Amino acid sequence: MKMQNLGTIVAVATVFALLLGSRGHAQQPQQFELPTPGQGQAQQPIDMKKVSYLIGYDFGQTLASQQVQVDLQSYMEGFRTGIAGGNPNIPEEEINALMTQFQQMLVERQQKMMAEQANKAKAAGEAFLAQNAKQPGIQTTASGLQYQVLQPGSGATPAPEDEVQVHYEGTLINGTVFDSSYQRGEPISFPVNGVIPGWTEALQLMKEGAKWKLFIPSQLAYGERGAGQTIGPNEVLVFTVELLQVKK
Template sequence: MFSNLILALAIAAPLATQKDSVSYAFGTFFAKSAHSQLTARDSVNFNLDLYLEAFRIHFRQDTAHYLMKEDAIYKALRNLQHVAQEEKQKLSETLLDKGTTVGYALGAYLGKQVHDQVVARDSVDLDIDIFCQAFEIRFKENSAKYLMSDEEAHAILLDVSKRKDAERRRANDEFLVKNKKAKGIVTTKSGLQYKVIAKGKGATPGHTDIVKVHYTGTLINGKKFDSSFDRGEPLEFKIDAVIPGWTEMLELMKVGEKVMVWIPPELGYGENGRPPKIPGHSVLVFEMELLDTHAP
């Protein structure tokens, strides 16, 4: 049903292709959400043209034209949270920080969000001009110019989600089958796969121990989603308080040991994933080093 809907929309100008329809649907979705949160709920008044310009720049990661760095954007948005409700309607020309406006900060944040979640994470190919066209029309609630209804946009996005989910599941399943045959890989009964990089000589954690671990986590495409190394300090936790794949792996290690481990979705975050960085059905790849273990 959804594929037929996309085809019908694709042949209706100006949405000439499936990419056009998907881009328009995403623009409608994000505009509806932004209108609900910023205008209807918080009564924030801002310059929509500047918002969309900032969106384009930060979506494209056009760093040469950034007017605000990422830390300044988040500072501006935090400041916005503390603006009195009756003052938010006056923010169109108000500076949150030197040389920056509410509209730019909000648009830049959305641009990064859409790039990271829709393009980088889910590999959806968007036409940014059509996205912005849909966003502006839907944000202004100019229903006479709608090229699709909210219901039609939702149906398209649901179809995209289902297809991307199936592609991701297939890719992760194929990866595990291939990886299992690689040299040095050990596969446990649960399906956990690991390879010892450096052997340890210390104690092996018990099921209720507290452990200290240094790690970096990526998806099978190499996209990093977490790293204690980047934070500059290891993580300490009860061994039974994390995902099953971590618990199982750590109970096979000795202090001082370093491994690469591939955790199937059912031993990680399952079909739901852990948005926004970890999609559903993801194999989690960790480089882990067990630094310490002790009783609680």
Template sequence: MKIIKFLGVVLAASVLSSCGGKVSKRELKTELDSVSYAIGMDVARNVKTNVSEIDSELFIQGYMNVLDSTNILIKEENCQQILSAYFQKKQQENMKKQQEEAEKGKVLGEKFLEENKSKEGVKVTASGLQYKVLKEGTGAKPTPESTVKVHYHGTLIDGTVFDSSVERGEPTTFGVGQVIPGWTEGLQLMSVGSKYKFFIPQELGYGARQAGEKIKPFSALIFEVELLEIVENK
């Protein structure tokens, strides 16, 4: 986090100090009014995200001590060092937490797939892709070079929806070889008109990568996929 982000907090602290803790309620009449308010909003979001545990009273005390050049508790040359050390520690803590959550998600995904593969109707390919035929079509099958039109509904193993053309009400068109490995393999099992359910292990999904806000590293994924059309079959 850049220290410049604290500019808006400094301004807010100054206002609070001069107004006895009361925040004025003004209308936005000019462009500068809007910019000033927007800076306050932006900084507040950053403070809540990065330093939610900040001690407001000590912050204001440090700000006022520097303005008055009196009772300064930290030497100026140590200030940046303290801040850098703090944010480095926070970054390491966050990375450790993310790694622990990813490992936990990986274990849960493996357990889910291990139990799922023995359920009625579930088939498993040599790669580890699991699928269930919901409806079998009679049309042609795509190749890795095909372009297809599909409807799909994607969830995590806990049922959280992360993407769905069904909910958007509009099918999606893409190349069979341009998606995650689990999709590329699964689509080639399907005939046009089919509807399958894919249970995709993390190594056939996004692996160690985060994909959007909801798909964490090492996540197993579930898709209901309906193959509507082969737009181009090379």
């Protein structure tokens, strides 16, 4: 009897757990070098008891992080049957129905978590912008964009169809850096109307040579969808931007 649905779910969950690490904090991927034959000391036999324990521990943490409450006795019964090459004691039709229901539960749980995260970020962003607007040197446009002039420019002001070259660094309101041309060591070029609305608006207010700090409301950034792994839904973004060149 095939268990393609269950096997796919478990395999994907296991791979993502091992590759991404589901432990509540960021982890750097570990790199292992295999010694060439005759290099260094003879390799010690692998302790499969410890390896087996670590595989179980990692998968257990994955389930816990997803708040999946498994029945350990049933889990071990199914594990022993599977590793022995036996057939499950549940009909395949019921397996398909159960796993479809389980998948739906995980989707609904993820949607609920995302909604809670979005509401929390929206409230935090609104409070941040309200307080930030009171700070010296902060200007607010009609759209809600806030900016601070760190260094005035004296060159040309770009139009929507112009291309610009900029240096920038982007952070969340908690200071987490999510992107930086400074860290990459080279500026970036793009059309003014080819970026998020907050950038498009700000660039058309700047002059070549200017350096500004932008405080961009979520509706002028990535909104409810967020972007990538770092920018969640409804996040206010903070950018330091240097307008190096306007290419008309």
